Amino acid sequence: MSIFTMDKVKKSFTNGEVEEEILKGISLTLKEGEITALVGASGSGKSTLLTIAAGLQNASEGKIIFEGENINALNQEQIRKIRAKEFGFVFQFAHLVPFLTVEEQLMLMLDIAESKLVKKDRVREVERILELVEMDHRKTAYPSSLSGGEKQRVAVARAMIHQPKILFADEPTASLDSKRSKDVMTLIRNLTKEQKVTTLMVTHDEEMLTYADHVINMRDGVVFKEESAGVY
Incomplete structure (x- = not known):
């Protein structure tokens, strides 16, 4: 089922007296429970497309x-409320709050999302998702004591704790080695399927495309190829 579409989306920036068109009329559809990967060379517009889709900046048209x-x-x-309640975000770096424990990071996200869960149910939900990402044994740890892979696992848990409808992932494995990259992508894929999330991911790593359901290839602000991926 489709819950998210972009219709003829354009984005332009003014550089001095010159207007530069970054996105040139992008249309796409994202489906529930599937991962769509955006790929393309630097400057192709994929990261701009992701941030516009996530409501982090406005489109010029569309x-x-x-x-x-x-x-x-x-x-x-209005956009802020949708981002807080309905969207989840995973970036290249975990961006964990340094003075909060793993458990507290997730509790904070529930506060931001204005979760209606009472305290005891919040505790249960935090425990549940930390078990899913295999970080329940580190729930009282601070970010400074975590490895890169552990931090990114916590970032995935934080992004999914409020059960968002859409997950936006911007180069989620770029700072990790091959093994940890596969671990994190397996987590994202499993949670996408289990929680029926719609995931849009930017990546430059072709190995990560095997975890996607669809791949959108971008070049110079347009989609030049869209294809089904070799699902993991």
Whole structure:
């Protein structure tokens, strides 16, 4: 089932007196429970497309339809609420809060998402997802004592703790070695399927494409090829 579409999305920036068009009318559809990977050379527009899809910046033209509503037409506060409650984010680096334990990182995310769970249910949910990412034994640890792979596992758990409908992942394995990259992508894929999340991921690592359901190849601000991936 499709819950997210982009229709003829364009993005332009003004550089001095010159207007530069970064996205040139992108249309795509994302489906529930599937991973769509965006690939392309540096400057192809894939990261810009991801940030616009996630409501982190506005499109110059076009529609971004999430659950029937054009989020590109909403004000910043309305978009912020959608991001907090309905979207999850994983970036190249974990960006964990240094003075919070692993458990507290996830509790904070539930606060940001304005979760309606009472305290005891929040504790259970944190324990559940930490077990899924195999970090329950480190729940009282601080980020400074975690390895790179462990930090990224916590980042994935934090992104999924409030059960978002869409996960945006921007180069989630770029800072990891091959083994840890596969571990993190296996987590993302499993959680995408189990929680029926719609995942949009930017990656430059062709090995990570085997975990995707669809691959969108971008070049110079346009989609030049879209294909099914070799699913892991």
